[in-house]
Amino acid sequence: MDDYLDTNRANWDDRAAAHATRTAGHGYGVQRYIDDPALLSEVVRFDRERLGDIAGLRAVHLQCHIGTDTLSLARLGAHVTGLDFSSVALAEARALVQESGDAVEFVESDVDGALSVLAPASFDLVYTGIGALCWLPRIDDWARVIAGLLKPGGRLFLREGHPILWTMDETLDDDLHLRFPYFEQSEPLEWNDENSYVETDRPLTATKTYEWNHGLGEIVTALLDAGLVLTMLVEHDSVPWEALPGQMVERPDGEFALGARAGVAPLSYTIQAVKPA
Structure with a gap:
């Protein structure tokens, strides 16, 4: 299992440097967040209504990558810690918030080790953005970490492919x-x-990755088994990237939906769950 983790980390180290480029039209467009202190990432903007008011909440963003969603949560008023297993991604995230002026802390760890680097039962909100769970081999372990991080009454917010x-x-x-x-x-x-x-x-040089799928029922059951109470499950007909090239149309909000096969399959979902008080 460590071999899989090390291989994936090398790939994400490589991606982080490419995603943080300041070259126009490439990567995550990080310069936008420096130029516009009110800008929110497309992912967080999509989630904003379901997130609700998070001002003053202590939040942790798991698998935060280079921090564009993380700083967006901070711009909504949360006190945010970003966690990621890539030292390169965290270096890019810290450089970004230093330039943008956003108050975000970043911690290096994989998800399984989160409870050893973050205080257990200390977060009002655990946030996980899209494209994260496929890098985790066991969804039960993930759910137990979520439950361990949350305060009583705290909630998980997950949007995922x-x-x-x-x-x-x-x-x-x-x-x-x-x-x-x-x-x-x-x-x-x-x-x-x-x-x-x-x-x-540029093309990636660390090209090999390992991924695991997790069925929606497996994810929900893992959260229930970890003692959380499900409060939301919404399926969406779009994702924030062109996941199926040649078969999708881009919407004004930056989301991509199926074209000729519109409505045939769900493409993403949002789950919220609460740790009982």
Whole structure:
């Protein structure tokens, strides 16, 4: 399992440097957050109504990458800590908030080690953004970490790519093709790809990754087994990147939805769950 983690970390180190580029039209467009102190990331803007008022809450953003969603939560008034296993991503995140002036703390750890670097039962909000859970081999372990981090009465907010989407072969653009496991497997899928999910100004060099899917029922059950109470489950017909090239249309808010097959499958979902007081 450590080999999988190390390989994925090398890939995310490489991606972080490419995603944080200041080259126009590439990466995450980080200069925008420096130029506009009120700007929120597209992901957080999509979530804002469901997030509600988070001003004054102590929040942790798990798998925070280079911190654009993390600083967006801070701009909504939360006291935010970002956690990620990539030292390169955290260096880019710290450089970004130093320039943007946002008060965010960043901590290095994988998700399984979060309770050893963060105070247990100390957070009002645990936030996990899209594209995170597929890097975790065991969803039960993830749910136990969530429950351990939350204060009594605290809540989880998760928006994630739908497990149905992760079963689809994105290289086939004539229709939707379910090719990969929906349910969690002990062995991961292995990928080798020099491209990222956003435009970059160079190909990746650490190209190998390992991923695991987790069925929606497995995720919900893991949270319930960890003692949390489910308060929201909403499925969405869009995702914030062109997950299936050639088959999607971009909406004005930056989300991508199916074109000819509109409404055939859910593409993402939002879950909220509360730790009982």
